[in-house]
Amino acid sequence: MKTYDLPIHNLKLTTREDLAQALLMILNPCENALTNHGSLLFIGNEAAHYSQQVALLEGWSRLLWGLVPLRSGGFSWEVEQLHAQGLVEGTDTQGPNYWGDVTDYDQRMVEMAAIALALLLTPQFYWEPLTSIQQDNVCAWLSQINTHTMSANNWRFFRVLVNMAFEQLGRKEFNLDLMTADLDLLESMYAGDGWYRDAVPFDNYNPLAMQYYALLYCHFRGQLDRQRADRFSQRAGLFAQQHITYFTEEGPFVPYGRSLTYRFAVVSFYSACAFSNIEVLPWGVMKGIILRNLRWWFKQPIFDRDGFLTVGYTYPSRAMAEEYNAPGSPYWALKTFLILALDDDHPFWQASELPLPDLAKTTLLLQPKVIMQRTEDDDVVMLNAGQYPAYHMLHIAEKYAKFAYSARYTFSTSASYYEFPQCGCDSMLYVSDDGQYYRPRRETEELHISKEYLCSVWHPYSDVAITTYLIPLGFFHIRIHVVTTERELHTKEGGFAIALYDGWKIAIPPALEYQNSASLSIATHSDVSHISDPLSDRSAEAVKPMPNLNLGASNTIVPILSYTIQAHTQKTLISCVGAWRNTHRHPNIPCIDYDREKQEVEVGTLRIQLAQ
Template sequence: MRNQLQQEVGRLAAPVVPHFSAGRARVRLGVNTAIHDDTAAELESFARPLWGLAPLAAGKGEVPHAELWQRGLAAGSDPGHPEYWGEPGDRDQRIVEMAAIGFALALAPETFWDPLTGPERDRLARWLLSALPRETADNNWHFFPVLIGLGLDRVGVAYDHEPIAARLARLETFWLGDGWYSDGPTERRDYYVPWAMHFYGLLYARLTGKGDHFRERAARFALDFRHWFADDGAAVPYGRSLTYRWAQAAFWGALPFAGVDVLPWGEVKGYLLRHLRWWQGRPVTGPDGLLSIGYGYPQPALAEQYNAPGSPYWSLKAFLPLALPAEHPFWTAQEEPAPELPAVSAQSHPGAVLMRTDGDVTLLAGRQHHAWVRHGAEKYAKFAYSSRFGFSLPNGRLGLEQGAYDSMLALSDDGGAHYRVREEPMDPHVTADTVRSSWRPWPDVEITTWLTAAPPWHLRRHRIRTARALHTAEGAFAVDRDAGTDRETGTGYAWASAPTGFTGVRDLDGLREGEVIDCLPGTNVLARRTALPMLTGQLPPGEHWLRSAVLGTRNGPEAEAAWRRPPTLGDGT
């Protein structure tokens, strides 16, 4: 398996090679539409493959075309070269990519430092040093100067460590306890916790021999994080930067790298390898073999404002264990299947309740939000996120087909033309099986929502206090309709089934009408065309209660049997 992963890194990096510039410092993988400038985007495409190539080199694997990166490091850091990357400014994307270079120097100086001449090393060191005093975003970015410093330490470049200590001290303020960080002074506790905060902390602990608290925290986090992965290796798609794809499992590779043996090595190995296998064969590359912007397929609408063409190569973080020798117990252990976990896991720090149904995972969400990123409401504030069904983004705001309102209660005050949804949950509270939060789609409309795990169902209860008349539309999950669907609707229910799964929604009061919407193509993060069961109704001004039960599971007799046995008003509602 180690040899296969070494080959996989080479396979992923190979399509990048034809896009190197003449001086080897710039890599143009496409037209940059990110908020940072084109030079930073071309540096990003150059640097991000190093997240996989550096562990490959450190583990004595052969780095294909290593000379391209060696020549690029020399040219890009040379102010006199036409392909110079430029001085980093405050909050500059260059700082992010300089961290990848620092990581490469820290892990594999024999490949990325030693081949340079003395003047080339001096220029690269001076360029990296220029990032250390720069202002960064007040979140996981504080780790980037730390990683740059780790590279400088490894190659013997002196610098003032006091600003690095200040970075580490600021990062400590984001520690929440119980294994969890926030990504800065925000409500975000998404995949940046495992693939950034913990990942970088574990790098620091391993490479400095300090920071045992990073190991201890990661050990606690692992006990929660394993609930985010389905038995087949799929992670729950949730939050921003999903185009980083299998970086979702990078945490599992960082544990053995830093010697954190909280779980049996075979179990840790299973989480990582099943996840990587889950991605195999999915259409995540373009015709040229380059990784695309998107999640389950090329989907540019999923991109954040900071995603340039090279952004998806952040996914190579998952290959960190390649830095370990073949005799490490992570590699020699027999891969173990996912252990039997409790059906429900309540996690207060991320504001989530996770439930397992036939090996799939559904995350019930009620705390996090991020209004700045594109489609922030859909990435954070839907009611449920599924390892089987993913979630959907709008392709416009006119009508239900464009909105693709899966796992949302959409509200319209103009007769069903335009809808609003939950964007910013307030006053979150998590109990053993329920997430509660409040939200205001208009100043004169207040909604409190309770989401309760009742595997294989989840239950929703909404108390709506409105000063205006509303049209309502509440969605189940969206199911892939490309291979055909069976569907049925009536007063109080709607369901749709396809080879990929069964999903339906029941009105526990039997009042709303059921329908199945064919959403516009390219809205769901896993399936290109979907069908979405929904309940629709109308509310006059006043106080109202909406209660529903949603089922989402693999198709088959068990799904049909579950649908015939819906929960009642006494089951958590």
């Protein structure tokens, strides 16, 4: 893949001024996309589950996450006045550009949070210039959030922020009792170790939502609610010690879960820590995490030809999106620019950028039930015991239930479960009773969580039980599946997906290296992906999934192990899986001893008695 020739790709991004310049490069294309007297942002016709008018409001409001700290920090955007006029236009019930009345569970309530930040941080730009009638209109429109039902998740922070703005402005719309109830509900979601259970499994909404808004609360209301702010601050400190393990030294993090089109919004957590003057990690370490992550993202083809952020991950792709992703949704990533509100003499900007500290090769995170595994190749692999939201968003199994997620070898979604190459294929054991329709892991039952291995049980069919063990081992991880089935079961297990083509260069067929029929290493121009069955029960092959399913590469290739299990039997399947850069030597494949009679596996010094 190739990026368009945009100036943002050439930024060194080392100073506060560089960061402001980067934000302006992101904002500038939006100048000609502002419509309806600045109240909407029109950049595409793709639809979300809400109306297009609300989607255009979303695009307008999400620019505020970057524009507000930009203006607070003394910088300016050429059309900031036109954009600010949109607040007046959109809240005038008698005008032609009114944003509309709010209903229960309305997306408009999400977008109110950015307006609240504008009123809290920069009232001199977004409040004081308004007439009293215009101020009343703004507050009347925002106050609808206090009278409508909203989801019992991170959304409650949107109402908290709006009421914080009302309080700071001395408005009668302020509802302390409602805000306190919302805060109590949000705190009831705290699970431990800095993690919140946001009505779904532990994912990137922890750093970019729960932690981020809690830190805004610390900044703007900490003096009025010291005890709660102290709790938020302490949890941020705990979370940082865990979240840092998701990052590589190069800059990217392990993609997992929903809303990945928000991209660098993940590092907005560290921006919010700095904004709230909470040193959860040394200032230079936080600075390095943010700037390296942004540098990495700005090298990816995430912008279209005109410079607009696209829906997708490392390239434009609707295939991985959620039903709530509209064309303007990716601009939530601008939350990361909150650090522009800090003065030049703030310790964050004065600190020298530092690399990641020495981190353990493997780290168990108890709350999300994962093992973070760092390789010598600057990759991070997350071994996943299994999570599954009650809310069935798109691609839920791929986003939450795969065995392994890598920062470098990103996971694939599925176009269909009918015919195997449409499944995405990677990092999962797929099973089928007809050889055409394949089922992945979904819900799991926890059996064992430790720093040595993870174990869980899942049921792809009512009469099939699979106990899966995941063991970190250097460049590799070991998967053990004890399958008990009452029906004949066709199984296909995928390793990591790697990019098949090298940009615009002439396509070179990947090299397929078989040690035996059950061991395959696929080498492409840049990477190697390996899978092998130490029991030699299965047959290995290379599969090319449908294009545009993978988050990081539009065309991929995956090593696969296949086997058919007979009905009314129990079968143990073992695989060794790994991936690394092609410039690195081929690491030695680890030895695994399996005692079939005792159902016992020995990996190095680890011995596991398998489920019967």
